[in-house]
Amino acid sequence: MTNAYQQTDTILHVENVSVVYGAKTIIENISFTEKNTVRPNAQQGQTIAFLGRSGRGKSTLFRVITGLEKPTSGRILIPDYNKPINETGQPAKPVAEGDVGFVNQRYTLFRHKTVYQALMFALRKSTDSEAEKQNKVLQYLADWGLEKVKNQYPNELSGGQRQRTAILEQLLSSGYYMVLDEPFSGLDVGNIESVKKAFHLITSSHELNTIVFSTHDIELAVELADSIYVMGYASSPNDDLKQVGTIVGHFDLKAMNLSWAGTFDARHAECAKAIKAAMLAS
Amino acid sequence: MLKQVKAFFRPFERVSSRQRLAAVGLWVGILLLWWVLSALGTRHIFPSPAQVWQGLANLFNEGLIVHIFSSLGLATQAIAISLLFSLLVVYLSPLPALKPLALFLSKCRYLPLTGITFYLAILVKDARTMQVSVLTVFMSLYFITSLLAVLKDIPTDEIDHARSLKCSRWEVLWEVVIKGRLDYVIDVLRQNLAIVWMMLVTVESILVAAGGLGVLIKNSDKFMNHGRIVALQLVILLLGLLLDWGLQTLRKGLFRYSTF
Numbered sequence: 001m002t003n004a005y006q007q008t009d010t011i012l013h014v015e016n017v018s019v020v021y022g023a024k025t026i027i028e029n030i031s032f033t034e035k036n037t038v039r040p041n042a043q044q045g046q047t048i049a050f051l052g053r054s055g056r057g058k059s060t061l062f063r064v065i066t067g068l069e070k071p072t073s074g075r076i077l078i079p080d081y082n083k084p085i086n087e088t089g090q091p092a093k094p095v096a097e098g099d100v101g102f103v104n105q106r107y108t109l110f111r112h113k114t115v116y117q118a119l120m121f122a123l124r125k126s127t128d129s130e131a132e133k134q135n136k137v138l139q140y141l142a143d144w145g146l147e148k149v150k151n152q153y154p155n156e157l158s159g160g161q162r163q164r165t166a167i168l169e170q171l172l173s174s175g176y177y178m179v180l181d182e183p184f185s186g187l188d189v190g191n192i193e194s195v196k197k198a199f200h201l202i203t204s205s206h207e208l209n210t211i212v213f214s215t216h217d218i219e220l221a222v223e224l225a226d227s228i229y230v231m232g233y234a235s236s237p238n239d240d241l242k243q244v245g246t247i248v249g250h251f252d253l254k255a256m257n258l259s260w261a262g263t264f265d266a267r268h269a270e271c272a273k274a275i276k277a278a279m280l281a282s
Numbered sequence: 283m284l285k286q287v288k289a290f291f292r293p294f295e296r297v298s299s300r301q302r303l304a305a306v307g308l309w310v311g312i313l314l315l316w317w318v319l320s321a322l323g324t325r326h327i328f329p330s331p332a333q334v335w336q337g338l339a340n341l342f343n344e345g346l347i348v349h350i351f352s353s354l355g356l357a358t359q360a361i362a363i364s365l366l367f368s369l370l371v372v373y374l375s376p377l378p379a380l381k382p383l384a385l386f387l388s389k390c391r392y393l394p395l396t397g398i399t400f401y402l403a404i405l406v407k408d409a410r411t412m413q414v415s416v417l418t419v420f421m422s423l424y425f426i427t428s429l430l431a432v433l434k435d436i437p438t439d440e441i442d443h444a445r446s447l448k449c450s451r452w453e454v455l456w457e458v459v460i461k462g463r464l465d466y467v468i469d470v471l472r473q474n475l476a477i478v479w480m481m482l483v484t485v486e487s488i489l490v491a492a493g494g495l496g497v498l499i500k501n502s503d504k505f506m507n508h509g510r511i512v513a514l515q516l517v518i519l520l521l522g523l524l525l526d527w528g529l530q531t532l533r534k535g536l537f538r539y540s541t542f
Contacts, residue, residue, distance in 0.1 A: 068442050098448030108443040111539050112462050121457075122447055153539035173447045 005254055007035040009079065009090055011046065011210055012065075012177075017074035019060050027057035027064075027245040028234070030074070034227060037254065038207060044260070045176075045203030046210040049221040052231030053279055057245025058214045061231070062179050065212065066102040067095045078177065101170025101178040105185045107162045109154040115165050116141070116150040122173040137172075144168055144201070159187065160194045167198050178202065180213040184220060192220070199224060218272045218279075219264065226259035227252055230275060232282020241282065249278040329508040334516070337509030341498060341517075350521065353494040356410075357482050360417035365471065367418070368425035372433060373460055388430055391423040395481075399488070409491035416485050421478050428470040432463055465533050465540035472529040479522045 063069040080093035230249035233241040321330035375384035486496025502510035
C-alpha cells in the first residue's frame with residue numbers, strides 16, 4: 001500500500017549554513033529544503049529528524065535554526081505568513097529569535113511560574129482577549145492531561161508533565177515550528193510514549209506544524225519521522241574525516257513509503273540499518 | 283556496641299535519629315563539662331554559669347532590650363540601603379557598559395575598614411549616620427559579590443528558553459534574572475548575615491555614641507567583666523541564629539518553588 005501525498009510550498013530552507021567559533025569550524029555547508037506535505041483525508045504536519053554521532057554539530061545547527069545563534073555564513077528562511085501570497089508564492093523571511101520554538105533535552109521551564117502561568121505567558125503576545133487566552137490554555141491543559149497540575153511549579157511536576165508543559169509552551173508561543181534537541185534522552189518507556197503522543201498531537205493539528213528533532217535512537221527516528229538527515233564529519237580530499245559537522249545523508253521516508261505506517265516492520269529495520277551505516281562511516 | 287561506636291567514625295555512614303541525638307548530647311555534655319571545669323579555681327579562664335547568669339541579669343537591668351532594638355534597627359536600615367544599592371548594580375551588570383563597575387565594586391571588598399571609616403568621618407556628622415554608612419558600604423560589597431555569583435550561575439538554558447519564547451533582552455532580565463531569582467536574594471542576605479552581624483557589633487563598638495550591643499560589649503570589656511561578656515556573646519549568637527531562621531522560613535514561605 002502506498003501513502004499518497006503531495007508536496008507544496010517550501011516550509012524550511014537552509015542554505016550553505018556554517019558556524020565558526022574563533023578558529024574552529026563547527027558545521028559547514030549545510031543546505032536542505034523541506035516542503036509542506038499534504039495528504040488526502042489527513043491533517044499532516046512534518047516531522048524531520050537529525051541523527052548523528054556526538055559532536056557532529058546537531059545542537060549547533062538547532063541553535064541556528066531557532067534563531068538563537070547567527071550563522072557565520074549562510075541563511076535560514078521560513079515562510080512569512082504575515083505577508084500576502086504573491087505571484088512567486090508565500091514570501092519568505094530569515095528566521096528570527098522566537099519564530100521557531102526550542103525545547104532542550106532538560107525541558108527547561110521558568111522556575112517561578114506555575115504551568116498555567118507559563119502557558120499564559122507564552123500567549124502574552126497573542127492578540128486574543130484575556131478570556132480567549134484563558135479558554136485556550138484551559139483547553140490545551142485538558143487535551144494534554146495537565147489540568148490537575150496547572151497550579152504547580154516545575155519542581156513539583158513529574159518528568160512527563162514537565163515535557164508536555166515545555167512542548168506546549170513553545171507550541172503556543174511559536175506557531176508552526178518546533179525544534180526539540182534530544183527529546184527522548186534519558187526517558188523511561190512511559191515518558192517516551194508521552195512525547196510520541198505529543199508529536200502526534202502537534203502534527204495532526206495543523207498541516208504546517210513542523211517538528212524538527214534529534215535523537216540517538218535510530219529506530220525511533222525511523223518510526224516517527226518522514227524525513228531524516230544524517231549529520232557527520234565530511235570526508236576530506238585525502239579520504240580522512242574532517243572534524244567539521246555537515247549533512248552526509250538524507251532519507252526521505254515519504255518517498256520510501258515508510259512514513260505514517262503506524263508500525264515498525266522489516267522495511268523500517270532495513271532503513272535503520274542503512275542510517276546506522278551512514279552514521280558509523282562519518 | 284563497638285560496631286555502633288565504629289559507625290560514628292566511618293565517613294558518610296548513615297546513623298539513626300537516636301544515634302544522631304546521642305552524638306549531639308555527647309557534644310553538649312563535653313561543652314558543659316569544659317565550661318564547669320574551666321570555671322573552677324581562683325584564676326579561671328572562663329566565667330561560671332552563675333557569673334554568666336548574673337551578667338545577663340545586670341545587662342537586662344541596664345537596658346539590654348533597648349540596645350538589642352538599637353542594633354536591630356541599625357542592621358535593618360543598613361541592610362535595606364545596601365541591598366537596594368547592590369541589587370541595582372547587579373541587575374544592571376548584564377549591560378556591558380556597567381559590568382566593569384559591578385566587578386570593581388566586588389573587588390573592593392578587600393579594602394580595610396579603618397581607611398574607609400576615616401573618609402566617611404569627614405563626610406558625615408552624627409554617630410548613627412556614620413554607623414549606617416560604614417555598614418552600608420561594606421555590606422554592599424559583599425552583597426554585590428554574592429549576587430554576581432548567583433547571576434553567573436544562571437544556566438544558559440534558562441536564558442535561551444526565555445529567548446525562544448520571544449522575550450526581548452529586557453524581558454529576559456526581568457523574568458529570568460530578577461523574578462526568577464528573588465528567592466536567591468533572600469538566601470544571599472541570609473548567607474551574608476553572619477558577616478553583617480559581626481561587622482555591626484564592631485561598628486557599634488567603634489562609634490559608641492549611638493548605643494547598641496557593640497557598646498555593651500565594649501563597656502564590659504573595659505571592666506574585664508567576663509560574666510557579662512559571655513552573656514552578651516550568647517545573646518548576639520542567639521539573635522543571629524534567630525534572624526537566620528527567620529530569613530530561611532521567609533524564603534520557603536514566600537517561594538514554594540525554592541527548594542535548595
